[in-house]
Amino acid sequence: MSRYQRSTELFQRAQKSLAGGVSSNVRALAQPPLYFRSGSGAHVVDADENVYLDYTLSQGPLFLGHSPPSVLDAVERALRNGQLYGAQHELEIELAESFRRIVPCAELARFCNSGSEAVHAAIRVARAHTGRDKILKFEGHYHGWYDETLVSSAPSLAQAGPREAPTPVLASGGQLASAIDNVIVLPWNDADLMRATLQRHGHELAAVIMEPVMCNNSCIPPQPLYLETVRELCAQHGIVLIFDEVITGFRLALGGAQSYFGVTPDLATFGKAMANGFPIACLAGRRELLALIACLEVNHSGTYNSNVMVTAAAHATICKLERLDYQRIHKLGEKLINGLRKLAAKYGLPVLIQGFGPVFHLAFTVRDSFLEYRDSLESDSLRNSRFVRAMLDRGIRLLSRGLWYLSAAHTEADIQLTLETVEDIWSEQSWSYPTKKPSTLDLSERLDESISRKV
Ligand SMILES: Cc1ncc(COP(=O)(O)O)c(C=O)c1O
Known part of the structure; x- marks a missing residue:
């Protein structure tokens, strides 16, 4: 039985009465579309009782974590x-x-x-x-x-x-x-x-x-x-x-x-x-x-x-x-960013991370920076989708567009677990990078995505 069986059934049922089975177009981009039962601190539980460490924070609002x-x-x-x-x-x-x-x-x-x-x-x-x-x-x-x-x-x-x-x-x-x-x-x-x-x-x-x-x-x-x-x-x-x-x-x-x-x-x-x-x-x-x-x-x-x-x-x-210690969240996020960068270097993956501890973005790209929107089109969104799905399957929920949100509820142990999970994925042979430049891999896919996203 699929790990997402109940969510899949709910999505099929929802599509008969709820336009697209979701209430905001951007939510249709998450694959598979999940249904959730509860959230507490940095974690959410889906309809199949899978527990996730959550870096989506519902597109950002939950800066204090779920249900403070x-x-x-x-x-x-x-x-x-x-x-x-x-x-x-x-x-x-x-x-x-x-x-x-x-x-x-x-x-x-x-x-x-x-x-x-x-x-x-x-x-x-x-x-x-x-x-x-x-x-x-x-x-x-x-x-x-x-x-x-x-x-x-x-x-x-x-x-x-x-x-x-x-x-x-x-x-x-x-x-x-x-x-x-x-x-x-x-x-x-x-x-x-x-x-x-x-x-x-x-x-x-x-x-x-x-x-x-x-x-x-x-x-x-x-x-x-x-x-x-x-x-x-x-x-x-x-x-x-x-x-x-x-x-x-x-x-x-x-x-x-x-x-x-x-x-x-x-x-x-x-x-x-x-x-x-x-x-x-x-x-x-x-x-x-x-x-x-x-x-x-x-x-x-x-x-x-x-x-x-x-x-x-x-x-x-x-x-x-x-009364919140913002420095702590910045430092925790920076620790995660540095850890991700080290892992990318260790496994030879062209990864660019930009942003700040409380909100940052990870892209698979050979560029060493994005300064404006058009730069960001030179990223391998197919590989990103694979990464997001692999993380989800291991209990870590990310946004499909590569943005990571941290909350005051995230802990050092969460960061450690995240880095171990990422290493588990990136160390697999199938993640070694092709010689082909990522920028050429995905422009048509990016076009489809750009039409449907953010509406
Ligand atoms: C920068 C920015 N402005 C405006 C909006 C629109 O806000 P809302 O979705 O609450 O209408 C968003 C939503 O993601 C946003 O990120």
Whole structure:
């Protein structure tokens, strides 16, 4: 009987009533699609009672691990008194105050339900503030699934056009063709190109939006002084700089990438780790900008915004994070990264790891760095899929796209076990590398993947 028998049966049943058998397209990429019963700390248990050490953390939110008692208790206590008032409650003030205390750009905050919504609100505020329509985003950066931002988040090389002036690429059937009319796309990490582009288009741009670390594609860090240069250029041209910190917020550092790198955007969006898995997100930023929402000039609404459950979850999570030893997680992650690099060297595998202790990316590639999205297409995604599956079969759950998330619940023993498991796989003869360059192995597969992912 298959190790995934029950999940397979559930998936077949689900497909009859649930579109694609899943509730988010990105989940359909996991092979096999698993159904889960429980999660605790760094571990999850699937429907077949297989236990996994989890490095997916549900696409990142579970920075305190699965089911942290302090968060669950806070939610339970708060919910006994009510769920939603269609009005205010005190906890949302405390949550907003903690943003002001922790996040450098956060003079004011607004809460909503998802990262996609927060990004939508940020762009609307930027447009209202500047009276301009266009936004500039970067190839490979993901900002949610709404029409205007789901552009060039993972285009194939064939679609992407010239590097210096990429073609904005839609990523979903049903997206308005006009969604790209107001979007300029650039490669990330190229300050000179950014400068030249803003000289021509700066006066038309309401916002520049970026992931301050390109977590959604290969976890590429900003080049030295890149963020500072973009910050300065946006100020010169009167453009609102938006950091999308849905992944980096509360994960890279308590105050997000903006505090880690010391560069303060005008607006920033948060989600994921801010409530350890509960669906709340935040738009935070300069008072002058959020004032447009405050005075009702910009519409930001939502029936479920700051409901009791998610507000209590975020409040309890952030209270815990304020006392968390971030250094420990960085060090633990670095230990894992170094261990993986040593094993790759020992078995002659061309492996590139980029990122930080709390979130990093492993690619099979002969390149010694990826600086921008197009570099990352030169990786052997078939081999990555094989690796992810081999790990799953041995009880370690990874994301199919090569991103690894660590939580406060991971331990030294977990890292040790992970490295032993990886060695068990990579030491097999079948892992020795072919002479053929990996970059040529998989472009068609990468194309298929890029069409379906992240939607
Ligand atoms: C950087 C970034 N921005 C925005 C989003 C969208 O957030 P959500 O899935 O909560 O809508 C994501 C989701 O993965 C993300 O990684």
